[in-house]
Structures are given as C-alpha cells and as structure tokens.
Amino acid sequence: MSAFAIARQKMVDGQVRPSDVTDIRIIDAMLAVPREAFVPEKSRALAYLDLDLEVSESASARRFLIKPVVLAKMLQAAEIRPSDRVLVVGCASGYAAAVIARFAAEVTATESDPAMAAKARDILARIGAENVTVRIASAADGDPANPPYDVIVLNGATEIVPERLNRQLRDGGRLVGVFAMSQPPRATIVTRSHGDFGHRTLFDATAPVLPGMVRAPAFVF
Numbered sequence: 261m262s263a264f265a266i267a268r269q270k271m272v273d274g275q276v277r278p279s280d281v282t283d284i285r286i287i288d289a290m291l292a293v294p295r296e297a298f299v300p301e302k303s304r305a306l307a308y309l310d311l312d313l314e315v316s317e318s319a320s321a322r323r324f325l326i327k328p329v330v331l332a333k334m335l336q337a338a339e340i341r342p343s344d345r346v347l348v349v350g351c352a353s354g355y356a357a358a359v360i361a362r363f364a365a366e367v368t369a370t371e372s373d374p375a376m377a378a379k380a381r382d383i384l385a386r387i388g389a390e391n392v393t394v395r396i397a398s399a400a401d402g403d404p405a406n407p408p409y410d411v412i413v414l415n416g417a418t419e420i421v422p423e424r425l426n427r428q429l430r431d432g433g434r435l436v437g438v439f440a441m442s443q444p445p446r447a448t449i450v451t452r453s454h455g456d457f458g459h460r461t462l463f464d465a466t467a468p469v470l471p472g473m474v475r476a477p478a479f480v481f
Contacts, residue, residue, distance in 0.1 A: 264296045267308040271295075271328055275310050281332045289362035290332065297383055298325060298355040312468050315353045321373045323352035324468045326415055326438075330447065331356055334413065334436040337449050337462050340364050344410035349425065349437075350399045350470040354380035354392070356415045361389045368406065370397040372471055399470040402428050409433060417445055417467040419475035426450055426457050438467040441475075 261269075272290050281287065296307040299315055306313055308328070316323040340346060344364045348357045351369035353376065361367045367389075371377040374396055381394045395403060401424060402412065408430035414422070414437025425435060435450040447462040 264294060264304075264307070268295065271308040275329050276332045279329045279333060281329075281336050283336045285363040286332050286335050286359070289359045290328065292362060293355065293358045294387065295325070295328075295355055297387060298353040298358070312466075316373075316376065321376065321471075322468070323350075323371075323373065323376050324416065325352060325355045326467045327465075330438065330465045330467060331359070331415075333463060333465075334447055334449075335360065337447075338411045338413065338434045338436045340411050345408075346411045346413065347403055347409040347425075347428065348413050348415055349402060350415045350473075351380055351394065352376060352415060354384045354389075354394065356413060357392045357394075358384060358387060358389045360413065361392045364411070365391070367392045368403050368409075369394045370399070370401075370403055372396065372398045399472040400424060401472075404428065411435070412437075414438065414470065414473075416470035416473070418473035419469055420473055422450075422473070426452065431455075436462070438465050440466075440469060 296304045299307045312324045345366045346360050346364045348369040351357050351371045357367050357369040377394050377396045384392050407428035410433050412435040417438035417440040419440050429452040433452045438445050439448040444464050447465040449460050451458045
C-alpha cells in the first residue's frame with residue numbers, strides 16, 4: 261500500500277468516521293479518490309490533513325479544498341441519491357466533484373477562474389470521473405442554463421444569501437454549504453418545497469469564502 265493510500269485510510273478512520281459520518285458511499289468514495297492528485301506537488305504531503313488546503317498557484321486567485329470532515333458531513337446531510345443531478349459551486353481543482361461523482365448520476369462543477377477550471381478538467385479526466393462536467397461561472401451564478409438540480413454543494417463558505425443558487429434547485433432539492441452571514445459560521449442545509457425555502461443549521465464549521473460570495477462592505481459614516 262502506498263504512503264498516500266495509508267494517509268487516505270487514516271483520514272477516513274481518524275477524521276471522517278469519528279465525526280458520525282456513517283454513509284458507506286461517502287466513506288468508500290473518500291477511500292477511493294486520490295486527494296493528493298488535486299493538490300499542487302509542493303503541498304501533497306498535506307493532502308490528508310484536517311485543514312482547508314490551498315490548491316491555487318496564484319495569490320490573486322486563491323482556491324481551496326475544504327476540510328474533509330466538513331465536506332463529508334455536508335454530503336451526508338444532503339442525502340444524495342444515485343439518480344441525482346448535483347451542482348458543485350466553486351469546485352477549485354475538482355476534489356469534491358470527484359467524490360460526489362462516485363455515488364451521484366451526474367455532476368456539474370463550476371469554477372470562476374479559467375486556469376483552475378482547466379486544471380480541474382484535466383485531473384478529473386485523468387482519474388476517470390466521466391460523469392463530471394466543469395463549467396466556468398461565478399459562484400453566485402451557479403449554472404442557470406441547466407437547472408434544476410437535485411443537490412447543490414458549496415465548496416466553501418458564503419457571506420450572502422445564495423438566492424440565485426436556491427432557485428436552481430428542483431422541488432425537494434437540497435443546498436448545503438457553510439453560511440457565514442453571522443458568527444460563528446455554520447454548515448447549513450436549504451431545502452426547496454413548493455417554491456419555499458427552509459433552512460436548517462447542521463453544525464458549526466469554517467471554510468474559506470468563495471469568490472463572488474463575499475458580503476459587500478458596509479458603508480461607514
């Protein structure tokens with residue numbers, strides 16, 4: 261067993277399982293997807309640590325893989341079905357999309373940085389994630405040309421109410437992400453039902469705020 265495979269097993273056994281993640285599909289996906297493949301060479305030794313891992317190579321366009329535990333717990337709350345269409349917003353290098361692709365029917369991943377989107381496409385192709393499509397779009401816009409989605413996953417935090425994303429949910433659809441409109445930030449699930457949107461707090465969590473989901477500065481007299 262390779263050093264990365266051992267680290268992957270330790271990530272699942274030491275971080276994911278003890279956090280009450282019991283969905284075997286998520287556990288199997290995290291054991292199968294090589295997280296180090298989505299990380300720059302210089303940072304691969306950090307690939308399986310419990311942290312938000314920067315994967316960008318430009319200081320002007322910072323992108324992250326969110327903590328494995330935060331991702332796993334949000335995916336479990338979303339209750340993704342094998343027939344579901346899933347939208348991953350702010351996909352960075354594509355790790356979350358690759359994990360979800362192992363147990364969803366179809367995944368669309370959006371990324372606002374063209375260079376990072378190209379990197380995600382390349383990595384996903386190399387690991388054989390054939391049911392993932394990567395599109396260039398701002399996080400706040402989502403994928404307005406191709407709704408509705410059964411599930412929308414934010415690969416990061418939002419400081420604004422994601423109204424445009426909510427409207428891209430199918431009736432009965434779920435959106436999960438870290439909501440940082442107030443302190444402390446909390447992982448939250450939004451459910452659409454007959455045109456209304458219900459919100460439920462899942463757990464306290466932090467994650468880097470997605471570009472385009474940053475709160476506008478307040479005007480100070």
